[in-house]
Amino acid sequence: xGMTIAEKILAxxxxxxxxxxxxxxxxxxxxxxLFDNNxxxxxxxxxxxxxxxxxxxxxxDHRVPAPTQQAAAAQVTGRAFVRKFGIKRFHDVGxxxxxxxxxxxDYGYALxxxxxxxxxxHTCSAGVFNCLARGVGGPDIIxxxxxxxxxxxxxxxxxYELTGSLPEAVTAKDxxxxxAGVHGAHATMNVEYGGPGVASLSINxxxxxxxxxAELSAEFATFEADDALAxxxxxxxxxxxxxxxxxxxxxxxxxxxxxxxALAPLVARPDSVVNNSQxxxxxxxxxxxxxxxxxxxxxxxxxxxxxxxVVKGRRVASGVRFIVIPASQVxxxxxxxxxxxxxxxxxxxxxxxxxxGACGGGHMGVLGPEEVCITSSTRNFKGRMGDPSxxxxxxxxxxxxxxxxxxxxxxxxDFLN
Amino acid sequence: MNFKAxxxxxxxxxxxxxxxxxxxxxxxxxxxxxxVFHANRPGWAQQVQKGDILIGGHxxxxxxxxxxARSLKNLGLACLIAESLNGLFxxxxxxxxxPALECPGVHAAFTEGEIAEVDFEAATVRxxxxxxxLKGKPLPxxxxxxxxxxxxxxLLEQEGLIAPKA
Numbered sequence: 001x002g003m004t005i006a007e008k009i010l011a012x013x014x015x016x017x018x019x020x021x022x023x024x025x026x027x028x029x030x031x032x033x034l035f036d037n038n039x040x041x042x043x044x045x046x047x048x049x050x051x052x053x054x055x056x057x058x059x060x061d062h063r064v065p066a067p068t069q070q071a072a073a074a075q076v077t078g079r080a081f082v083r084k085f086g087i088k089r090f091h092d093v094g095x096x097x098x099x100x101x102x103x104x105x106d107y108g109y110a111l112x113x114x115x116x117x118x119x120x121x122h123t124c125s126a127g128v129f130n131c132l133a134r135g136v137g138g139p140d141i142i143x144x145x146x147x148x149x150x151x152x153x154x155x156x157x158x159x160y161e162l163t164g165s166l167p168e169a170v171t172a173k174d175x176x177x178x179x180a181g182v183h184g185a186h187a188t189m190n191v192e193y194g195g196p197g198v199a200s201l202s203i204n205x206x207x208x209x210x211x212x213x214a215e216l217s218a219e220f221a222t223f224e225a226d227d228a229l230a231x232x233x234x235x236x237x238x239x240x241x242x243x244x245x246x247x248x249x250x251x252x253x254x255x256x257x258x259x260x261x262a263l264a265p266l267v268a269r270p271d272s273v274v275n276n277s278q279x280x281x282x283x284x285x286x287x288x289x290x291x292x293x294x295x296x297x298x299x300x301x302x303x304x305x306x307x308x309x310v311v312k313g314r315r316v317a318s319g320v321r322f323i324v325i326p327a328s329q330v331x332x333x334x335x336x337x338x339x340x341x342x343x344x345x346x347x348x349x350x351x352x353x354x355x356x357g358a359c360g361g362g363h364m365g366v367l368g369p370e371e372v373c374i375t376s377s378t379r380n381f382k383g384r385m386g387d388p389s390x391x392x393x394x395x396x397x398x399x400x401x402x403x404x405x406x407x408x409x410x411x412x413x414d415f416l417n
Numbered sequence: 418m419n420f421k422a423x424x425x426x427x428x429x430x431x432x433x434x435x436x437x438x439x440x441x442x443x444x445x446x447x448x449x450x451x452x453v454f455h456a457n458r459p460g461w462a463q464q465v466q467k468g469d470i471l472i473g474g475h476x477x478x479x480x481x482x483x484x485x486a487r488s489l490k491n492l493g494l495a496c497l498i499a500e501s502l503n504g505l506f507x508x509x510x511x512x513x514x515x516p517a518l519e520c521p522g523v524h525a526a527f528t529e530g531e532i533a534e535v536d537f538e539a540a541t542v543r544x545x546x547x548x549x550x551l552k553g554k555p556l557p558x559x560x561x562x563x564x565x566x567x568x569x570x571x572l573l574e575q576e577g578l579i580a581p582k583a
Contacts, residue, residue: 024557024559024560026559037442037483040442040443042442042443042444042445042446042449043484045570045573045579045580045582046579046580046583047578047579048577048578048579048580049578068443070442070443119482120481120482121480121481121482121505134505135481135482135505136482136505136508137482137484137486137505137508137509137512137513138482138484138512139509139512139513139568139569139570140508140512140569142569142570142573142579143569143573146573146578146579147578151559151560153504153557155504185430185475185476185479187475187476187479187501187503187504188501188504217476217479217503217504219504272430274430360439360481361434361438361439361440362439379434379480381432381434381435381480382434382435382456382457383434383435383438383455383456384434384439388455388456388457
């Protein structure tokens with residue numbers, strides 16, 4: 001019987017000829033990423049031995065620069081770990097820092113067919129590189145760093161067959177909100193994105209879909225490899241790899257078509273990402289206090305340049321805090337060079353240093369009582385970005401930028417068409 | 418592992434931000450446990466008695482990879498039984514040796530305050546108040562062994578691969 005992309009990699013990495021849904025397998029891990037939260041005093045356990053320092057990446061991203069003494073202490077512990085084991089791929093606060101999932105893209109850390117782990121739930125982001133990437137628990141990361149292995153439960157796969165191309169002012173975030181709104185959670189299952197429409201999406205846009213697949217509760221999210229992907233990886237990592245394609249007779253839980261050309265801007269209402277989408281027009285007029293662009297899902301060069309196009313020559317509405325966070329220093333430098341950052345700052349945006357920031361309610365834009373935010377980040381759960389009485393709407397960077405200009409939830413086509 | 422205690426009931430899609438909110442990240446494990454459901458059921462954590470059982474709906478534990486299972490354990494809950502468990506959350510239940518069981522039908526089979534009898538290894542759940550019995554899905558043997566061993570840190574400590582807890 002044929003296998004899906006996820007099944008093929010699970011089989012290859014566990015030394016089996018085949019796997020089927022329900023199998024629990026032990027696999028070799030190619031890349032283990034640790035970040036500042038792993039080193040927090042309440043989480044860290046002192047590792048005495050690691051399998052291979054070449055397989056480890058360390059970054060600080062959730063709380064950068066350190067907003068508290070505990071966050072600073074975590075960084076001290078992380079730096080000591082890096083020194084102790086001679087970790088070369090270390091992204092300390094400074095020139096090469098960024099959100100772990102963005103660094104994977106910036107530096108080509110995920111190769112097709114490989115297995116990558118990090119104890120951040122949006123690690124499935126790296127599945128854009130035709131690999132198996134999964135968010136796991138902190139103890140799983142310590143185990144994998146020590147033993148070079150982890151376990152996975154093989155689930156069924158849902159395939160999304162993309163066709164067409166996105167209209168102006170409509171983004172991969174809207175495509176995600178369409179899928180999440182209609183199909184809801186995909187718990188215990190993998191999602192596989194493919195089809196002729198993939199070619200029309202940039203790697204950054206595809207990465208929005210894989211990062212957001214965490215919100216579908218997917219086990220793994222994968223894209224097929226194509227020329228654009230090969231070019232992206234080869235420009236950043238000379239290591240050899242082979243693409244993993246699904247078998248023609250692979251067995252899917254479902255195959256669903258998504259016509260990108262037919263999509264329109266959507267928003268997710270507060271408190272849930274899935275089963276909660278509506279056309280932006282239905283929410284239009286909702287007053288906001290904060291507009292937020294950033295995170296592993298939507299802090300890329302594409303996202304920041306799109307926001308800049310929306311606000312160019314205009315001013316952020318009075319009473320709105322417009323916060324923009326490039327996902328890495330690489331993205332920050334690229335968007336400085338392109339002029340997007342200048343355009344945003346002139347419009348009244350505040351640019352924060354690369355960090356997960358307020359996406360997880362950590363810092364850089366935490367919400368107060370009864371405040372309303374529209375965000376392009378990853379989650380809108382009750383209380384996630386701050387006070388439990390605050391409300392978080394989710395939308396594309398274009399919709400967030402348009403809303404920042406008017407002070408109410410606004411269709412970005414009002415500014416981009 | 419066998420448990421018999423009163424049950425608390427929550428609904429579908431309980432996320433880890435509700436179990437372990439960001440504002441508790443800097444506190445001790447014991448203090449963190451007092452913030453379980455702080456946003457959606459304030460004051461609940463303070464009513465939980467040691468040994469109580471939590472019943473959840475579908476996709477329990479969705480969301481982030483934070484050590485939410487550790488907080489449920491530290492709160493004193495004996496085990497969790499849900500319609501279905503989020504895959505990442507299940508990993509942390511295994512990691513921290515918190516017994517968590519998938520048992521379709523469990524949500525409708527109990528009213529809050531009733532008594533449940535659970536055989537974790539056999540994956541059986543009985544409503545001791547009303548007598549109804551349910552069969553859940555046993556953990557795969559390799560994962561069950563990890564839970565019985567006390568979780569990942571216990572295992573790595575025994576093998577001399579991490580330092581004993583300070």
